[in-house]
Structures are given as structure tokens and as C-alpha cells.
Amino acid sequence: MELINGNQIAQQVTEELANEIRALPENQRPKVAFVRVGEDPASVSYVRKKEKTAAAVGIDSELHLFPEDISREDLFAEIDRLNADPSIHGILVQSPLPSHIPDQEAFDRVSAEKDVDGFHKVNLGKLCQEDSSGFVACTPSGVIEMLDRTGINIPGKHVVIVGRSLIVGKPLSLLFLRRDPLGDATVTVCHSKTPNLEEITRQADILVAAVGRPGIIRGHMVKPGATVIDVGINRVEDSSRKSGYALKGDVNFEEVEQVAAHLTPVPGGVGPMTVAMLMKNTYKAFQLAGDRA
């Protein structure tokens, strides 16, 4: 079994990007705005990681923090301000937002040209249309990039995705279906209403777990020799750790490593790829803004 090292691949991606940004004229730097509402610990840690990576690749960032009780109207006015600010190329609204502000409304409020998260309806539509001028959500595009850089062939493979979220499952299925050297797969999407999950997952040449339930992909559910991509990042109580929790994927690692040919760990698998792809999207937003100017 070969472990797919997400940290290492993400580092390759960000280093290549850092080289491109270093080559820009001195007064030209991509800039991303992070919008965070409240103090959800996971959100705090994700945004911090994104800020650090941005700094490392030479992307400027601004953090916009708002209290948990900010109104929908006020938050949207802040997003509008960032939309209108020509010095900002990308905007990321960290989810989940407090329950009085629907995540999807906030995602659609960000202008499609600055939607580096790829959650805006126009960018989802472009993904359906195989129009590469849009932004693709970072986790799905990170999965594809990871497979590509690991040398795993996609065309003609049977890809099974467990999970139908708007953030991962659906856009990833559209990516794998593209008429493209990194697409052309046969794609099955399973979810909580799939009665015979293991019959389906056992057919996968490439199995992607993106449900958010720790360890639900067991060894007997995986075809020998398959590539298994674990998108789940679940906080599981662990009193032996200072933090009080451990991060666990959707894959039962100990069982699946006996069966799979390639497997991503959690942490250190898809997570860093997501952050790296966010940087690529920000650089793309910067370039597109330049093309429009």
C-alpha cells in the first residue's frame, strides 16, 4: 500500500505557485479576503491555516472578523464592500455561518469573479457546462490534482463517491465526468439512502469517502488494489490528547490499508490539498481581474 502524502503534494503545488507570484511585477500581488463570523474553533483553525499558506506563497490576505450576532444585512453589506474593492481578488466566507445567515445565500452574495471557494451558482453552472473560466470548489479540485500528481489514471475508471454534498460530492462527480484527460470516468454517487453501500463501493477503482462519519468505510467495502481518497475530517473525542480530540477520516484506516493500493491519510491527505487549491483559485482570480482590466 502506498500512502498518498497530501502535505507533500500540496507543498509542490504551493511552491510552483510561489514561483509564479515571485515573477510578477513588484506592485502586483494577489489578495484574498477571509470573512469569519464568530469563534467556532474549527473555523478559527481553518482560517489561520489559510492565512499562513497565503503568506507562504506570496498572496496578501485580510481577515474580516464579525461577531456571531451580526445581522444578515450587515454581513451582506460587508461582502458587497469587498466585492466592490478592486484591490481584493478573492473572497472566502468561512462556513458554517450562524444559523440566521444561510451559508448558500452568503456564498451567492460573493461576486462570481471573486468566488475562490467555487460555491456560487454561476460557478457551479460553469462546472456543469465544462466551462473552465469558472472556479471549482477547492476540495474536489484538490482530489483531482492529487490523483494526477500521484500518477493515477482517471479515464475509463469506475469512481464511486460516497456523499452528495454541494461542497464535495456533487462537484467532484461533475469533475470526474468531464471530457478531459483528468475526467472521462464512470461515476457513481452513493449516500445515506443507498441500501447496499458495500456492493457499490466494492466496484470502485477510485473510492472517495465524503460523508463526515468517522470510519464508515471498512476494509470489506474496498476492492483490492483500489485507490481510496478520504475527504472526511471528523473530530473524535480523545482524552489522551491535550486538545481533547483527534481528527479521524471517514475511512477505517487500519482495515483499508490492508486492501487498497493507494490511500490518503487524515490528517495530511485531502486537507492540505484544499488549502493549496484555494491559493490556485486566488491566483486565477487575480489573473482574470488583470485580463478584464
Place this chain on the structure above:
Amino acid sequence: MELINGNQIAQQVTEELANEIRALPENQRPKVAFVRVGEDPASVSYVRKKEKTAAAVGIDSELHLFPEDISREDLFAEIDRLNADPSIHGILVQSPLPSHIPDQEAFDRVSAEKDVDGFHKVNLGKLCQEDSSGFVACTPSGVIEMLDRTGINIPGKHVVIVGRSLIVGKPLSLLFLRRDPLGDATVTVCHSKTPNLEEITRQADILVAAVGRPGIIRGHMVKPGATVIDVGINRVEDSSRKSGYALKGDVNFEEVEQVAAHLTPVPGGVGPMTVAMLMKNTYKAFQLAGDRA
């Protein structure tokens, strides 16, 4: 084997709609504009069928005909005019357009609020988001309506779609995946790059053929008792007919009727459903315009 009678189901749909429209105040009628470029015989016949059905349900229609050599700019100016005309609720640009005008650009030129074909990127994005305020393409929504009215249960079923077009395969896969009493299926999308097509199609509880190749779904590719939906409408030479051609589906009817429990014929299956759903979309566009006013 029970034949699914698309003509009859479409008639139910349009009669229900006709009743609703009849109940509107006298000066309020939905209106759709058909845009046709050139004289492609299939397009001529499709648009004529749509005009007839509109008249039958009480929807006003206008036909806008343009010569094959109309420029992209001129056609788009005509679409802009229709977008701006408040008396027009829905706009349908009949494809295929001549090769100097990309279909997708024309579809995206129609304003999303009048896009009764459901091909605009904003409506595709809403479909991904399971936002029911958008328009869904008529053939995929017709397939769902047909299954519903035939009493075929969808949740938990394995749906296999052969074909990944933007017009049928992709939106249909998103519909079957919705968290909805008419969704919640496990969905596999196959296509020309699927190496082992029959292994996959034989797993389908509901098999949808949407590739545009006459008769490619053979009897041995179908699970006994499956529901088979034939979206293909292929013109096949037939010198015994006055027209010189016959319409054939993607399904080998003689073979598959021995195996399937439910099967749609061609013609008289999905085709009339597509036209009926166009009328439903036009009525929805009319209602949404009223809500906005």
C-alpha cells in the same frame, strides 16, 4: 412488460396546466417566444410541436425566425430585446444553432428568469444547490414526472444513466440525487468512455438511455424487471416510409421488452413529456414574473 405511455402522461400534465391557465384573469396569459435559426427539418418540426401544445394549453407563443447566416451579434440583440420585453415570460432558443453561434452562449444570453429550457448557467447552478426557484431542463424533469405518474418509486433505487450531456445526462443525475421523495437514488453515469457498459447497466433498477445511438441498449444489458427510459430520438433511414426515415430510440425495443418491467417507446415516450414540461416551465416563469411585479 408495461409500456409507459408518454403521450397519455403528457396529456394529463398539459390538461392540468390548461385548467390552471383557464382559471387566470382574462387579460393574464403566459407567453413564450420561440427563436429558430435556419430551416433544420428536425428543429422545424420540434418548434411546430411546441407551438401547437402551447396553443392547446392556453399559452400564447411568438415565433421568431432568423436566416441561417444571421450574425451572433444580431441574434444576441434579438434575444436581448425578448429579455427586455415584459410581455414575454419564457424564451426558447431551438438548438442546434448554426456553427458560428455556440449554443451555450445563446442559452446563457437568455435571461435566467426566462430560461424555460433550463440551460442557463444560473439555473444549472440552482439545480446543483437543490434550489427549486430555478428552471430544470425539460427532458430530465419530464423523465422524473413520468416515473412519478407511473408510480415507480425512486428513493434508494440504483439509477444508471447512459450519456453525460448537459441537456439530459448531467441534470438528470442531479435530479435523481436530490434529497427529495422523487430523488434519493444512487446514481451512476456511464458514457462512451465506460469500458464495461453492460456490467454497469445490468445493475440498474432504473436505466436511462440518452446517448443518441440507435438501439445500443440491448436485451442482455438490462436487469430483469428494470424500468427502462429511452431518451434517444434518432432518425434512421427507412425507404419504406414517405418521409424516408423512421424515429428510433437508443434502446433495442424488441429485445428489451422481453426483459424490462416498464419501458418507454420511441416515439410516444419521453418526447411528449419534454414538450409538456416546457409548458410547465413557461407557466412557472409567468408566475415568478407576477411575484416580482
